[in-house]
Amino acid sequence: MPLLSSCINPRRSLRQLFTTAHCFSNKLNFSSSPAPEVLLNHHDEECVDFLPWLEGKAGVEISSKLYVGKSACGRSLFASKSIQTGDCILRVPYNVQIAPDNLLPKVASLLDNETGNVAKLAAIILIEQKRGQESEWAPYISCLPKSGEMHSTKIYQIEKDFLKIKAALNHSPEILDSITLEDFMHAYALVRSRAWGSTRGDIADFANHDGVSEAFIINDEDKQVSEVIADRDFAPHEEVLIRYGKFSNATLLLEFGFIVPHNIHDQVQIHIDIPNHDFLGEMKEVRSARGKGKGLPQSLRAFARVLCCNSSQELIDLAMEAAQNDGRLARRPFKDSSREIQAHEILLSRISQLIEEYSVSMKSMEPVAASVCKRFARRRQMALDLLTGELRVLESAHTWLNNYCATLSQHSTTNDDASACGKKFRKKRVNVRKGTREIQQNLSNIDFRRVRCPSPIPVRESKGHWTSKPSHRLTAGDKASTSLYG
Numbered sequence: 001m002p003l004l005s006s007c008i009n010p011r012r013s014l015r016q017l018f019t020t021a022h023c024f025s026n027k028l029n030f031s032s033s034p035a036p037e038v039l040l041n042h043h044d045e046e047c048v049d050f051l052p053w054l055e056g057k058a059g060v061e062i063s064s065k066l067y068v069g070k071s072a073c074g075r076s077l078f079a080s081k082s083i084q085t086g087d088c089i090l091r092v093p094y095n096v097q098i099a100p101d102n103l104l105p106k107v108a109s110l111l112d113n114e115t116g117n118v119a120k121l122a123a124i125i126l127i128e129q130k131r132g133q134e135s136e137w138a139p140y141i142s143c144l145p146k147s148g149e150m151h152s153t154k155i156y157q158i159e160k161d162f163l164k165i166k167a168a169l170n171h172s173p174e175i176l177d178s179i180t181l182e183d184f185m186h187a188y189a190l191v192r193s194r195a196w197g198s199t200r201g202d203i204a205d206f207a208n209h210d211g212v213s214e215a216f217i218i219n220d221e222d223k224q225v226s227e228v229i230a231d232r233d234f235a236p237h238e239e240v241l242i243r244y245g246k247f248s249n250a251t252l253l254l255e256f257g258f259i260v261p262h263n264i265h266d267q268v269q270i271h272i273d274i275p276n277h278d279f280l281g282e283m284k285e286v287r288s289a290r291g292k293g294k295g296l297p298q299s300l301r302a303f304a305r306v307l308c309c310n311s312s313q314e315l316i317d318l319a320m321e322a323a324q325n326d327g328r329l330a331r332r333p334f335k336d337s338s339r340e341i342q343a344h345e346i347l348l349s350r351i352s353q354l355i356e357e358y359s360v361s362m363k364s365m366e367p368v369a370a371s372v373c374k375r376f377a378r379r380r381q382m383a384l385d386l387l388t389g390e391l392r393v394l395e396s397a398h399t400w401l402n403n404y405c406a407t408l409s410q411h412s413t414t415n416d417d418a419s420a421c422g423k424k425f426r427k428k429r430v431n432v433r434k435g436t437r438e439i440q441q442n443l444s445n446i447d448f449r450r451v452r453c454p455s456p457i458p459v460r461e462s463k464g465h466w467t468s469k470p471s472h473r474l475t476a477g478d479k480a481s482t483s484l485y486g
């Protein structure tokens with residue numbers, strides 16, 4: 001079904017996250033476990049004719065190995081016979097997929113360029129729903145989840161799009177005489193949860209998600225088809241899951257309305273501001289480029305090193321070191337282990353604070369009586385599971401940082417132990433403050449925005465151990481804003 005060309009933002013600010021959590025905690029009660037399970041041989045009577053209808057419409061075979069059945073997560077695809085790894089299990093021509101271009105020209109011409117594909121597809125869904133059995137897409141539309149079955153939490157932007165679509169449709173009452181915001185929100189949520197990234201789909205959007213699956217939808221622009229290749233063998237009637245993307249639970253909940261337990265793609269966004277009293281603050285303004293990876297991002301560690309510099313000379317040294325290497329700033333550990341510890345203690349302190357905030361937020365979501373409302377119960381549980389996953393990432397990072405600092409401490413010589421150096425450092429800092437203005441003037445000709453950090457020695461967590469893996473770039477900006485990966 002729908003084509004969606006806009007991409008999903010896999011990051012969310014902690015504030016958004018807590019807003020969701022608090023929102024759930026205020027409104028929702030008690031718990032239930034929505035853990036998906038595989039139900040075998042569970043044909044969906046309402047969708048039995050769907051695939052034959054689609055093949056008739058396409059004039060080609062779409063899948064000889066799948067059927068649409070019912071699972072614990074709504075409708076899903078199941079193997080109708082044995083599937084071997086590498087089999088093409090689905091091949092859907094573009095011409096039987098609903099795309100934004102399918103919007104009636106009469107309506108489309110009344111929309112401005114800023115109206116996105118999701119809004120257009122939502123309008124198509126509403127128009128086709130109104131047509132009922134006369135719709136050329138009726139067998140597909142009738143299989144879509146009803147409003148009460150959806151849990152996605154994305155509501156901003158929808159109202160803006162609703163007003164545009166409503167205004168355009170008002171000119172053609174014969175197409176759709178009135179739409180309510182509620183109808184539009186349902187259609188919008190349907191599109192967002194079924195047409196992700198550049199996905200086109202039809203039967204493909206009956207596939208449920210498994211974050212570790214290596215099967216995904218491949219769009220072949222030359223052949224104008226969407227395909228799914230089996231990543232493993234499937235026995236008849238086994239549920240066939242695909243990976244929508246390497247999405248964290250925050251993204252899954254926001255866009256698709258579900259979360260997966262122990263999501264290996266979970267991540268936490270953290271912000272660290274430069275303290276107001278830092279006299280070198282302007283020189284230290286850095287921002288992590290968006291990046292993907294595992295573990296504690298190198299850009300975050302580099303930022304902590306920059307933040308910990310207490311003299312202009314140290315910043316100049318870092319810049320020179322960067323220029324002599326690959327240009328990336330503060331990627332190498334400080335030679336002075338006490339400074340390295342100090343930098344990482346900044347991170348430890350911020351992460352401890354976040355852990356505390358998460359714990360408070362989770363405690364505030366007290367379970368209340370069961371049986372009040374299943375839908376709210378499910379949402380409350382998803383919010384809790386989401387926070388639990390992110391807390392796991394934070395705790396893992398905290399443990400790693402603690403170990404890192406402890407190891408450095410042990411290796412530092414008795415003359416150069418961390419606490420003594422810390423004292424020295426603080427004293428030195430006081431002296432340097434005296435010359436703030438002069439130092440800043442001297443530094444004003446260095447453009448730190450152009451400075452990139454040295455070669456990465458990043459870390460990721462792998463079965464409890466943190467190992468090397470290329471990671472993030474540190475670039476200039478207004479503050480550190482980066483993500484931890486679990």
Ligand SMILES: C[S@@+](CC[C@H](N)C(=O)[O-])C[C@H]1O[C@@H](n2cnc3c(N)ncnc32)[C@H](O)[C@@H]1O
Pocket residue numbers: 036073074075076143144145193194204205206207208209210255256257258259260
């Ligand atoms: C692309 S549709 C998949 C078909 C859908 N199950 C149906 O009944 O039409 C995506 C939706 O399926 C559900 N879903 C997919 N994978 C899931 C999973 N692993 N756990 C829970 N729900 C899932 C969510 O409701 C999501 O918004």
